Amino acid sequence: MNLFEVTGVSQDYGWGQVLNDISFHLAEGENFGIIGPNGSGKSTLIRVISGLLSPSQGEVRFRGKPVHTYRKKELARQIAVLEQEGTALLPFSVKDVVAMGRYPWLKLFSDINSEDERIIAEVLKTLGLWEVRAKPVNTLSGGQRQLVSLARAMAQQPSALILDEPTTYLDIGHQVLVMQHVRRWYMEQGITVIMVLHDLNLAGQYCDQLLLLEQGQIRAWGKAAEVLDEGTITSVYRTGLIKVNHPVLGVPQFLLASV
Amino acid sequence: MVWKVSLKPYTLIYSSKMTTDKKRTKHLIWTGGLLSLLLLSILASMSIGSVHLPIGLSLRILLNYLPFMPQAGTPVQNAIVWDLRLPRIFLAIVVGAMLSASGVAFQGILRNPLADPYILGVSVGAALGAATSILFFQNTSFLGQLSLPLFSFAGGVISLVLVLVLSEYHGRRERESLILAGVVLQSFVGAFLSFLIAIAGHQMQEIVFWMMGSLANRSWSDVAILIPYFVLGISYLLLQYHDLNVIALGERAATHLGMEVEKKKIWTLVVGTLLTAAAVSVVGIIGFVGLIVPHLMRLLVGPDHRILLPLSTVVGAIFLLWSDTIARTIIPSQELPIGVITAFVGAPFFAYLLKKGLRRGKRESF
Numbered sequence: 001m002n003l004f005e006v007t008g009v010s011q012d013y014g015w016g017q018v019l020n021d022i023s024f025h026l027a028e029g030e031n032f033g034i035i036g037p038n039g040s041g042k043s044t045l046i047r048v049i050s051g052l053l054s055p056s057q058g059e060v061r062f063r064g065k066p067v068h069t070y071r072k073k074e075l076a077r078q079i080a081v082l083e084q085e086g087t088a089l090l091p092f093s094v095k096d097v098v099a100m101g102r103y104p105w106l107k108l109f110s111d112i113n114s115e116d117e118r119i120i121a122e123v124l125k126t127l128g129l130w131e132v133r134a135k136p137v138n139t140l141s142g143g144q145r146q147l148v149s150l151a152r153a154m155a156q157q158p159s160a161l162i163l164d165e166p167t168t169y170l171d172i173g174h175q176v177l178v179m180q181h182v183r184r185w186y187m188e189q190g191i192t193v194i195m196v197l198h199d200l201n202l203a204g205q206y207c208d209q210l211l212l213l214e215q216g217q218i219r220a221w222g223k224a225a226e227v228l229d230e231g232t233i234t235s236v237y238r239t240g241l242i243k244v245n246h247p248v249l250g251v252p253q254f255l256l257a258s259v
Numbered sequence: 260m261v262w263k264v265s266l267k268p269y270t271l272i273y274s275s276k277m278t279t280d281k282k283r284t285k286h287l288i289w290t291g292g293l294l295s296l297l298l299l300s301i302l303a304s305m306s307i308g309s310v311h312l313p314i315g316l317s318l319r320i321l322l323n324y325l326p327f328m329p330q331a332g333t334p335v336q337n338a339i340v341w342d343l344r345l346p347r348i349f350l351a352i353v354v355g356a357m358l359s360a361s362g363v364a365f366q367g368i369l370r371n372p373l374a375d376p377y378i379l380g381v382s383v384g385a386a387l388g389a390a391t392s393i394l395f396f397q398n399t400s401f402l403g404q405l406s407l408p409l410f411s412f413a414g415g416v417i418s419l420v421l422v423l424v425l426s427e428y429h430g431r432r433e434r435e436s437l438i439l440a441g442v443v444l445q446s447f448v449g450a451f452l453s454f455l456i457a458i459a460g461h462q463m464q465e466i467v468f469w470m471m472g473s474l475a476n477r478s479w480s481d482v483a484i485l486i487p488y489f490v491l492g493i494s495y496l497l498l499q500y501h502d503l504n505v506i507a508l509g510e511r512a513a514t515h516l517g518m519e520v521e522k523k524k525i526w527t528l529v530v531g532t533l534l535t536a537a538a539v540s541v542v543g544i545i546g547f548v549g550l551i552v553p554h555l556m557r558l559l560v561g562p563d564h565r566i567l568l569p570l571s572t573v574v575g576a577i578f579l580l581w582s583d584t585i586a587r588t589i590i591p592s593q594e595l596p597i598g599v600i601t602a603f604v605g606a607p608f609f610a611y612l613l614k615k616g617l618r619r620g621k622r623e624s625f
Contacts (some may be wrong), residue, residue, distance in 0.1 A: 050515065052511065052515070054516055070513065071517075072517045072519055073517035074517075075517065076515060076516050076517030077517070079515075080515070081515040082515075083511055083512065084516070090507045090557075090562035091560075091561065091562055092504070092507065092562055092563065093561075096504070096563060097508070100504060100505050100508065100516065101516070103501060103505050103516045103517060103518065104516055104517035108503060111496060111565075156516070236587065
């Protein structure tokens, strides 16, 4: 059975159509990337998929049931979402923020128990945050903050992870670090990953399936190597690009054709 | 689903338990210390006044009602403690706790460090409601005793809704726009109150009282009126600590974590408004308590509402108790409105917070 099934989704905010008749599906355990130029509807699409937004038309099903029929906490135990907003303004400690990932699992009027504590500690260790667990999050660098957000999502123990541009504003070292942690999680736990990416090279390197959006419509959907076609990408992004194969990994990569 | 990690799990569990225990100890010390401070403040405030009573004597008078205790103090001294000072002390404690808890809730749920029921115009709205009730509905019997708090609550809710609507633009609310909307509302409602005072005639004194705020000439029955609001309202807010913490991540992030954000927001604001309105209906407008105390406590114990909310409640009580003690003693044989004292401390504090926020940029921490 498909984990996500998106059928005929259109979204109209009132000033114009942002998504237009989007249909696709993905199975459990897939590693799925959504790419497309600015304003092509990527963020709106993941808000619809994650149940934050009910689309003007069409339907999203998760495990065969429409997403909006799930109770919010029930859905949060299954799907973790990291949007670009989402670092605490207040000086909560790293551990406090990661502990918030247990929120959907807490029973009424009860607090974090020893099992929650164990999960939080494991996640902190896994992401290399154990040493800084007592530090206030607002004193960390942008890259470390993103790792804290990822740790919070891990503490949620979801079966699907949705990420909106997880590497934006990060230096190349942290970009790779975040992507590797997501990949390791996906490989070891078999979770389903959906991520919106701006960087086509990261998309080629880390995603198996890709969906290319152009002005709210699906331009291409399939295996990463097929979607990342030089002609298609050049026309969608309206800039001269040359596709080369990665000398070591053999995955498609793009270079600027001219200055 | 089990997360595989190549670590020694026992060291892991052990050390994670350690930090939790350390935190609990810290919380216990703070709670114990502040409760002791509250008790000492009660004793001190019982002794201070136009008639000075030594602390030992007021303590013995306090114990008079226990069985098998020798009767202490003269009847006059007993009356001063039991009928004049104690009701006033407990009123200050209850009101201070309510205003402070309400401030924590407003700041937390609106994610705005300057959100406070007084600054947002909730207090003045509640005062207008109370004034309306006194002027036009005092003899309406079907609501009876409830009419005052009810009108006060309605006034507070209407003001809050207006301010929230006024300060929102395309689903976003900047922190300064919330303050501006509060100023607009305060001026308008203030003008309305002044108008009522002008036409009120002999009831003028009562309405002036609501505009200034005072704990003078109150009795045990005034404390009793507030107890249900105090108990229910503060208990409700104390149970919301997870939600108040999670919302700090942002409304969308909180939704993704499974929080019913709109529902929680409405309920928290309603309860916060109810606490403020109930307090206003008895003692009038007392500003800045809900701003000063939560900020001070955030600096001292951090942002975790599990500890921030209960401690702010206690410190709010201590703060208002001392403000009132000063208000009734600083000028011999004369009462100062308590709002004067809190504003004297609160307004410069507000200025400091505003400046700090502007310097750090809007997105920086509280």
